[in-house]
Amino acid sequence: MKTLNAPTGDLLDTYFALQSGDAKHETAATSTLDVLWTLYDRVLRVDPANPSDPARDRFLVSKGHGPQALYAVLAAKGFFPVEWLATFGEFDSPLGHHPDRLLIPGVEISSGSLGHGLPIALGTALALDAQGMDGPRVVCLVGDGELDEGSNHEAIAVAARLGVGRLQAVVVDNSSSRHGWPGGIAARFEVEGWRGVTVDGRDHYAIERAFSLQSPSVPLFVVAEVTR
Numbered sequence: 001m002k003t004l005n006a007p008t009g010d011l012l013d014t015y016f017a018l019q020s021g022d023a024k025h026e027t028a029a030t031s032t033l034d035v036l037w038t039l040y041d042r043v044l045r046v047d048p049a050n051p052s053d054p055a056r057d058r059f060l061v062s063k064g065h066g067p068q069a070l071y072a073v074l075a076a077k078g079f080f081p082v083e084w085l086a087t088f089g090e091f092d093s094p095l096g097h098h099p100d101r102l103l104i105p106g107v108e109i110s111s112g113s114l115g116h117g118l119p120i121a122l123g124t125a126l127a128l129d130a131q132g133m134d135g136p137r138v139v140c141l142v143g144d145g146e147l148d149e150g151s152n153h154e155a156i157a158v159a160a161r162l163g164v165g166r167l168q169a170v171v172v173d174n175s176s177s178r179h180g181w182p183g184g185i186a187a188r189f190e191v192e193g194w195r196g197v198t199v200d201g202r203d204h205y206a207i208e209r210a211f212s213l214q215s216p217s218v219p220l221f222v223v224a225e226v227t228r
Contacts, residue, residue: 011076012033012037012072012073012076015071015072015075015076015082015085016029016030016033016068016069016072018082018085018086018088019068019071019072019085019086019088019089019095020088020089021088021089026066026068027066027174027228028063028065028066028143028174028176029066029067029068029069029070030069031172031174031201031226031228032063032066032069032070032141032172033069033072033073034201034202034203034204034207034224034226035141035170035172035201035207035224036069036070036073036141037073037076037204038204038207038208039059039139039141039170039207039211040073040074040077041077041204042204042208043139043207043208043211044057044059044139045057045135045136045137046059046106048077048078048079048105048106049078051079051105051106054133055133055135055136056136057136057137057138057139058108058121058124058128058136058137058138058139059108059139059140059141060108060109060111060117060120060121060124060138060139060140060141061099061107061108061109061111061117061140061141062109062111062114062115062116062117062118062120062121062140062141062142062143062146063111063114063117063141063142063143063146063172064098064099064110064111064112064113064114064117065097065098065112065114067095067096067097067098067099068088070099070107071084071085071088071095071099071104072085074104074105074106074107077106079104079105079106080094080104080105080106097112098110098111098112099111099112108124114143114145114146114149115146115149115150115151115152116151117140117141117142117146118140118142118151118152118155118156118169119151119152119154119155120140121138121139121140121155121167121169122155122158122159122164122167124138125138125159125164125166125167126162126164128166129164129166136166137166137167137168137214138166138167138168139168139169139170139211140167140168140169140170141170141172142169142170142171142172143171143172143174143176144171144172144173144174144175144176144177144185145176145177145178147171147177147181147185147188148177148178148179153188156169156188156189156192156194157192159192159194159219160192160193160194160218160219161192161193163217163218164219165214165215165216165217165218165219165220166214167219167220168211168214168219168220168221168222169189169194169219169220169221169222170207170221170222170223170224171185171221171222171223171224172201172224172226173185173201173223173224173225173226174201174226174227174228175228176228184198184223185198185223186198186221186223189221193218194218194219194220194221195213195215195218195219195220195221196210196213196220196221196222196223197210197213197222197223198222198223198225199222199223199224199225200224200225201224201225201226202226207222207224210222
């Protein structure tokens, strides 16, 4: 959060602090905040006034645990009233401990059970291809620990072989993976034919530049390294 400019950083700190009751996942949440803000502020083509616009970019948060950062950013961007934040985790609140696409404007998938987001993102990208929609990109936020799930490896392997260039994966690497990867996370994508970079997960300019590397026929990965 410290890399955000002062007004924005103070605002998100305030919005984040309004949400209580999930201390267990606070680190998971704070590790994603800079990536989330950069995506919504500089990269994604989404409109809070029309969150279901067919021409929108699709942003899927696979790392659904610790959603306080996502909720803070969505509120800051006007997807729902700021007043919702103080109800986080309450019985009748739309803001649960895992995001629900049926309750929260701007949320593409209900997530929290790890390992599903990237396969769903691949399917979403293929569906857009089948509909002849050239514009929307499909971005999926994944945690490094989540890459232990085999379903992610199947999606990584298939995406490059099918040349799904609209698919982009951002891996927030806070060193929580139990097993790790020989050669690092980037090597896991590169060996399957993806193109991408590893960046400082708190550097907004580096994150923004990384998403400019999109290719028409090669999926993109961005490894965003953060210190917990």
